[in-house]
Amino acid sequence: MTNLLYQTDAYLQEFSATITSVDTETHAVVLDQSAFYPGGGGQPCDFGSLDVGGVIYSVDKVKKQGDDVLHFLGGTSPLPPPNSARVAHGTLDWVRRYQLMRTHTALHVLCGTVFRDYGAKVTGGDMDPLKGRMDFEFESMRGELVRDIEAAVNHEIQKGLEIRVKILPRDEAFQIPDLIRTKINLLPEGIMQVRTVEIVGLDLQADGGTHVMNTSEVGRVKVADYKSKGAINKRIYIEIE
Ligand SMILES: [Zn+2]
Numbered sequence: 001m002t003n004l005l006y007q008t009d010a011y012l013q014e015f016s017a018t019i020t021s022v023d024t025e026t027h028a029v030v031l032d033q034s035a036f037y038p039g040g041g042g043q044p045c046d047f048g049s050l051d052v053g054g055v056i057y058s059v060d061k062v063k064k065q066g067d068d069v070l071h072f073l074g075g076t077s078p079l080p081p082p083n084s085a086r087v088a089h090g091t092l093d094w095v096r097r098y099q100l101m102r103t104h105t106a107l108h109v110l111c112g113t114v115f116r117d118y119g120a121k122v123t124g125g126d127m128d129p130l131k132g133r134m135d136f137e138f139e140s141m142r143g144e145l146v147r148d149i150e151a152a153v154n155h156e157i158q159k160g161l162e163i164r165v166k167i168l169p170r171d172e173a174f175q176i177p178d179l180i181r182t183k184i185n186l187l188p189e190g191i192m193q194v195r196t197v198e199i200v201g202l203d204l205q206a207d208g209g210t211h212v213m214n215t216s217e218v219g220r221v222k223v224a225d226y227k228s229k230g231a232i233n234k235r236i237y238i239e240i241e
Contacts, residue, residue: 002069003033007167007195010101010210013094019052019086021068022079028070029079035092036071038064042125042132043104043209048092052080059090097210099129102218102240105163105199105211106153107132109218110238112203113152123233130240131224138234141226146236150223153238156202160216164198178204 002020005012017031029050036059039045045062050071058074071090073079080086104127111122114136125134170187173179173194187194187206197207199215212218218240225237 001067002031004069005033005035006037006210007208008165009035010165010212012092013097014089014091016087016089019080019088022081023070024079026070026072027074027079028072029088030068030070031088031090034062034069034071035090036062036069037097037100037210038062038069040064041207041209042107042127043100044128046092046097046100048090051089051091052086096129098212099240100127101210101212103127103130103132104209105215106157106218106221106238106240107134108197108199108203108205108207108211109153109156109215109221110134110149110236111205112199113156114149114236116202117149117152131238133235133237135229135233135235137232139232141228141234141236146223146226149236150221153221153223156199157215157218157221160214161202162200163211163213163215164200165211166196166198168194168196170194173206176204179206 005015012035015035017033019029020032021030036046048059050057050059055077059071060074061072063070107125114120120136120138123135123137170192194206195208197211198204220241222239222241223236224239227235229235
């Protein structure tokens with residue numbers, strides 16, 4: 001089982017850990033704890049490097065498998081032998097991760113603003129560093145509306161709203177009305193704790209991703225494009241400047 005360090009400290013760029021298993025076939029290692037985000041919820045995985053006894057491996061892909069986080073290592077250096085407890089030091093590609101944190105937060109501001117102003121729910125989303133898209137239950141969308149949304153989103157960002165992350169017992173989270181609308185009820189029964197991400201006064205979601213601490217870190221958001229994806233589904237593309 002890997003302790004997910006990014007869940008309680010999204011700003012952790014380096015960490016020490018112990019290798020708990022090695023898969024020579026896929027060239028991957030499992031660590032007892034990790035700051036690498038394994039991907040999920042529309043946010044792509046982190047990249048970076050892992051130093052094992054002075055041998056530096058690139059971390060080319062990170063993936064969750066059950067309770068473990070697999071770190072796929074690049075290069076041709078042989079992996080540390082299986083079943084040998086080895087200390088490792090991980091370093092994130094922080095430029096990429098911080099861009100993803102800003103982008104992910106911008107999408108939450110978009111989602112919270114559109115729900116507040118138009119009552120439209122999100123049906124899907126995806127992101128890359130500094131750009132993302134989100135689908136909403138909207139019947140029609142015009143250029144004028146999109147410009148209003150862009151202005152409202154930037155207004156919220158400029159307010160410097162605080163972002164709070166909490167890990168709550170399942171029962172407690174299920175009593176929060178704002179979380180019900182984000183389909184929290186679809187969480188598998190075995191999950192006993194729910195991580196919530198709140199942009200104070202604007203948005204509250206059950207979310208496993210990484211976000212900045214204050215909306216002022218996001219920067220200016222531009223609505224780059226929008227398109228219809230069906231009768232009641234409209235897609236908004238954003239870019240972070
Ligand atoms: Zn999110």
